[in-house]
Amino acid sequence: MTDFTPGQRWLSESETELGLGLIKEVDYRLVTVSYPAVEEERTYAKNNAPLSRITFDVGDTLTTGDGLDLVVQSVEDHNGLMVYHAHPAGEPDNVQPVPESLLGHRLRLSGAQDRLLTNQLSSNRWFELRVAALDARAHREGSPIQGLRGPRIDLIGHQLHIADQVARRYAPRVLLADEVGLGKTIEAGLILHQQLQTGRARRALIVVPDALVHQWFVEMARRFNLRFSIFDEERLNALSRPSVDDVKEMLADIFAEAEGEADAPELDDNPFLSEQLVLCSTAFLEGCDIDSLAEADWDLVIVDEAHHLHWSPDAPSEAYQRVERLAGASRGLLLLTATPEQLGLESHFARLRLLDPDRYPDLDTFIAEQDHYREVADLVGELHDREDWPADLKQRAAGLLPDETVDEAHRDAVLAELLDRFGPGRVMFRNTRHNVAGFPARQVHGDALPLPDAYRVDEDEELELRLYPEAGFADDRWCADDPRVSWLERFLKEHRGEKVLVICARRDTAIDLHAHCGYKLGMNLAVFHEGMDLIERDRAAAYFADQEDGAQALVCSEIGSEGRNFQFAHHLVLLDLPLDPDLLEQRIGRLDRIGQSEDVQIHVPHFQGHAQEVLFHWYHQGMNAFEHTNPAGHEIRQRTGDALEKALNAPEDGAALDALVAATREQADALRQRLEEGRDRLLELASFDPQRAEVLKERLADADADSPWPFMTRVFDHYGVDQEEHSDDAWILKPGSHMREPFPHLPEDGITVTDQRGTALARDDMQFLTWEHPMVEGALDLILDEHRGKASVSLLKNPRIQAGTLLLELVYTVEPEAPRHLQTDRFLPVTTVRRLLDANGRDLSSAITHEALCKQCHKLEKPLARKIVASQKALLEERLKDDEEKAATQARAVIDDALARMRESQDRDLRRLRALRDKNPLVREEEITFLERQTEALEARLADARFRLEAVRVIVAGN
Ligand SMILES: Nc1ncnc2c1ncn2[C@@H]1O[C@H](COP(=O)(O)OP(=O)(O)OP(=O)(O)O)[C@@H](O)[C@H]1O
Numbered sequence: 001m002t003d004f005t006p007g008q009r010w011l012s013e014s015e016t017e018l019g020l021g022l023i024k025e026v027d028y029r030l031v032t033v034s035y036p037a038v039e040e041e042r043t044y045a046k047n048n049a050p051l052s053r054i055t056f057d058v059g060d061t062l063t064t065g066d067g068l069d070l071v072v073q074s075v076e077d078h079n080g081l082m083v084y085h086a087h088p089a090g091e092p093d094n095v096q097p098v099p100e101s102l103l104g105h106r107l108r109l110s111g112a113q114d115r116l117l118t119n120q121l122s123s124n125r126w127f128e129l130r131v132a133a134l135d136a137r138a139h140r141e142g143s144p145i146q147g148l149r150g151p152r153i154d155l156i157g158h159q160l161h162i163a164d165q166v167a168r169r170y171a172p173r174v175l176l177a178d179e180v181g182l183g184k185t186i187e188a189g190l191i192l193h194q195q196l197q198t199g200r201a202r203r204a205l206i207v208v209p210d211a212l213v214h215q216w217f218v219e220m221a222r223r224f225n226l227r228f229s230i231f232d233e234e235r236l237n238a239l240s241r242p243s244v245d246d247v248k249e250m251l252a253d254i255f256a257e258a259e260g261e262a263d264a265p266e267l268d269d270n271p272f273l274s275e276q277l278v279l280c281s282t283a284f285l286e287g288c289d290i291d292s293l294a295e296a297d298w299d300l301v302i303v304d305e306a307h308h309l310h311w312s313p314d315a316p317s318e319a320y321q322r323v324e325r326l327a328g329a330s331r332g333l334l335l336l337t338a339t340p341e342q343l344g345l346e347s348h349f350a351r352l353r354l355l356d357p358d359r360y361p362d363l364d365t366f367i368a369e370q371d372h373y374r375e376v377a378d379l380v381g382e383l384h385d386r387e388d389w390p391a392d393l394k395q396r397a398a399g400l401l402p403d404e405t406v407d408e409a410h411r412d413a414v415l416a417e418l419l420d421r422f423g424p425g426r427v428m429f430r431n432t433r434h435n436v437a438g439f440p441a442r443q444v445h446g447d448a449l450p451l452p453d454a455y456r457v458d459e460d461e462e463l464e465l466r467l468y469p470e471a472g473f474a475d476d477r478w479c480a481d482d483p484r485v486s487w488l489e490r491f492l493k494e495h496r497g498e499k500v501l502v503i504c505a506r507r508d509t510a511i512d513l514h515a516h517c518g519y520k521l522g523m524n525l526a527v528f529h530e531g532m533d534l535i536e537r538d539r540a541a542a543y544f545a546d547q548e549d550g551a552q553a554l555v556c557s558e559i560g561s562e563g564r565n566f567q568f569a570h571h572l573v574l575l576d577l578p579l580d581p582d583l584l585e586q587r588i589g590r591l592d593r594i595g596q597s598e599d600v601q602i603h604v605p606h607f608q609g610h611a612q613e614v615l616f617h618w619y620h621q622g623m624n625a626f627e628h629t630n631p632a633g634h635e636i637r638q639r640t641g642d643a644l645e646k647a648l649n650a651p652e653d654g655a656a657l658d659a660l661v662a663a664t665r666e667q668a669d670a671l672r673q674r675l676e677e678g679r680d681r682l683l684e685l686a687s688f689d690p691q692r693a694e695v696l697k698e699r700l701a702d703a704d705a706d707s708p709w710p711f712m713t714r715v716f717d718h719y720g721v722d723q724e725e726h727s728d729d730a731w732i733l734k735p736g737s738h739m740r741e742p743f744p745h746l747p748e749d750g751i752t753v754t755d756q757r758g759t760a761l762a763r764d765d766m767q768f769l770t771w772e773h774p775m776v777e778g779a780l781d782l783i784l785d786e787h788r789g790k791a792s793v794s795l796l797k798n799p800r801i802q803a804g805t806l807l808l809e810l811v812y813t814v815e816p817e818a819p820r821h822l823q824t825d826r827f828l829p830v831t832t833v834r835r836l837l838d839a840n841g842r843d844l845s846s847a848i849t850h851e852a853l854c855k856q857c858h859k860l861e862k863p864l865a866r867k868i869v870a871s872q873k874a875l876l877e878e879r880l881k882d883d884e885e886k887a888a889t890q891a892r893a894v895i896d897d898a899l900a901r902m903r904e905s906q907d908r909d910l911r912r913l914r915a916l917r918d919k920n921p922l923v924r925e926e927e928i929t930f931l932e933r934q935t936e937a938l939e940a941r942l943a944d945a946r947f948r949l950e951a952v953r954v955i956v957a958g959n
Pocket of ligand 1: 159186
């Protein structure tokens with residue numbers, strides 16, 4: 001194990017941008033390092049800390065904390081701590097002691113200039129690789145579609161639009177409320193991926209219902225290359241259990257402590273800090289130590305199926321309170337639900353309040369605001385639809401936005417502000433099949449069957465038994481006489497070779513049906529219910545999905561109706577119907593999802609003159625809920641509840657059923673019309689802008705054409721990775737026998753990659769190689785973290801250029817150094833500045849591109865290269881020195897642009913907060929102060945961005 005001593009200076013190998021670290025604390029297994037340059041701290045396990053010791057040798061130049069550059073004359077080691085005796089250049093008598101703790105916090109790594117002038121040269125091809133890597137990194141970080149290019153997904157407009165709108169925000173907090181099956185998981189993944197890629201987030205927590213843990217885990221890995229760690233009881237216990245080595249060390253420490261030699265060991269680390277990406281189930285959330293979980297410094301928390309978080313002003317549920325605790329502690333928050341408002345205004349308010357407590361201070365204000373919707377919706381609709389805005393329209397808009405310029409030139413800003421302040425705006429996105437075209441149709445087939453005598457019950461019997469009569473049996477004997485079962489048997493025979501999903505409301509119904517059909521009738525079925533553990537459930541779902549040897553049908557209880565992907569099946573059999581319209585929608589949503597290639601056939605075998613028949617007509621004739629999505633289902637149920645109860649109590653009474661159907665139809669029509677005219681318009685506008693989405697899709701298609709493969713094949717050649725062609729656009733990569741160290745993200749047994757989105761979507765066994773793939777990122781780090789390629793000399797072969805002509809190609813970077821929370825890269829990502837000088841210092845970079853030059857630059861033997869540097873040293877030194885100022889002016893322009901963008905953005909946020917505060921006294925003054933302080937800090941850090949020479953090539957013309 002490495003020896004660390006407080007006061008020593010170390011450098012983080014993976015995060016060099018943190019500057020020079022100072023060892024702060026060392027205990028028996030952890031070492032804490034503070035990074036004063038960025039005001040951050042990191043704690044590492046001592047035995048594998050990614051740290052390099054930084055010391056200086058005699059002759060090196062160091063920089064003190066006061067900014068003095070001194071040349072080291074001698075070095076003393078005091079029990080592991082260095083004291084340098086150093087003097088200003090040219091003043092060897094003025095020696096002063098500099099303990100290493102007093103070194104400057106910004107580290108000057110051995111720069112390109114030093115390497116050139118001290119003749120530490122690399123070959124021409126390493127220089128070119130380094131410049132390609134610098135350009136690739138700058139290009140990637142500056143791209144407006146950063147984070148959207150890498151995921152293995154189809155380019156679907158509404159998802160890209162949402163991801164683009166949300167992911168650019170700092171610490172986004174939104175409700176993703178697309179209708180079932182439109183891709184909320186994909187949207188959340190895109191947002192997360194973009195946040196991680198841009199460095200806005202590093203730590204993320206996903207909380208999902210137990211049944212969906214595995215599916216999320218697989219989707220995140222397969223589509224986004226994000227490896228989550230699943231946290232459950234078992235893992236937590238294992239984490240808090242010390243290893244044998246820990247125990248040995250702890251005992252040693254205890255004895256040492258008894259002798260008065262050491263501090264007492266601590267074992268109270270927060271286990272949730274041990275991983276960056278954590279996935280857990282809702283059940284785990286409800287049982288875990290919520291304080292530790294909330295305090296684990298999350299940048300983004302994602303909660304799926306958020307409609308389960310029940311809330312009322314007096315009695316919020318335990319799950320709600322726990323998520324509220326997380327929501328308060330995490331910077332970003334994504335809540336996912338397909339049914340945002342159907343559970344009523346109260347619970348909708350409760351979720352919005354988790355996202356933005358200032359915007360949604362109390363229920364009454366929220367309800368009053370909802371009434372205001374119509375007026376704003378009309379206004380927004382008009383502003384959106386009309387090319388020219390008449391004076392009275394402008395006046396109405398200005399009345400709502402007194403602090404904004406309201407005219408056609410500011411159309412986007414005006415609409416955005418209105419949506420933000422009055423509509424769901426920044427906090428919610430909802431797409432429906434209505435505003436996203438291209439979904440297959442749904443067709444329902446009701447089959448009325450005779451009611452067996454054994455199922456006849458008294459009128460005062462409990463509703464459950466009247467709806468689900470098989471509940472009166474203790475085992476599967478009901479199956480023999482139930483005509484739905486013989487119907488199913490027939491149906492499966494008639495549809496041999498086709499996949500069928502069967503859903504029933506009760507677990508026991510599913511178990512009995514599976515036992516009867518599978519074991520007694522020899523049918524090929526799988527079963528899925530809440531009594532099975534997660535692995536059994538995933539196995540059942542996989543068995544059903546298997547096209548060759550899998551089950552023809554999957555029989556599942558209601559839990560199969562949430563979140564699962566069964567769109568490869570086209571037939572859905574509803575063995576019974578739920579009372580809740582949202583549940584019906586969830587059931588159909590298993591098949592009616594993105595990726596469904598055929599019309600969805602919904603089969604509803606039910607008993608004549610029975611409560612199930614009432615439900616069938618209520619849903620079908622009353623609200624048309626089978627063949628169309630049903631956003632108003634919850635409300636319709638509330639409004640027709642009495643008539644429904646009456647009809648359920650007397651299922652044979654045709655008049656009661658007719659009355660129910662008529663009342664339901666009337667309510668459904670009215671509610672749909674209201675939704676159509678009212679706030680849907682606001683939401684639609686915020687949720688999907690087809691034109692912008694088209695632009696995004698085009699950009700991404702262009703980005704797809706910019707494959708990293710040509711760059712990567714060079715990298716593989718340099719690092720000794722074997723490449724073999726798999727097919728036209730796919731390659732097999734394997735560690736080569738000459739590789740000196742493992743290549744990032746390349747497994748021992750190799751991988752197959754493709755740079756074509758279509759191939760990657762069709763072939764799960766291949767990796768989708770984009771500029772955002774971890775292997776490409778790893779390759780960039782590998783190249784940029786080492787010194788190779790920083791300085792080189794090459795031979796220019798061009799008959800038109802006179803032999804002996806000298807050129808100097810310089811690549812600088814501009815990069816802010818700032819604490820992470822400031823997110824400076826929002827405004828100034830690492831940017832490269834290239835210059836090409838002739839011997840007189842004139843810049844020729846715009847006349848001769850780097851690519852054109854590379855074609856004519858060739859390798860020069862090292863001894864000759866060294867000779868050239870030695871003979872031209874004075875000239876090179878002068879050119880480099882002179883150019884620094886000119887390049888700095890160019891860098892200044894980059895910084896000024898970034899500052900202007902930052903000021904505009906901060907100013908917009910500040911105005912929004914002030915406008916909100918005028919409407920809502922609960923927006924606190926401190927928030928405004930916080931934003932003002934943040935702006936000041938951004939000003940300082942951006943203005944002070946680091947500018948450095950990253951690579952230099954001396955080019956000598958010759959033959
Ligand atoms: N852009 C895409 N490319 C490829 N597949 C996609 C895309 N979007 C969605 N899908 C697939 O469509 C299905 C539905 O997506 P997803 O699970 O994200 O929907 P959802 O809105 O979360 O559904 P639910 O409301 O049921 O939870 C999934 O199988 C998903 O993999």
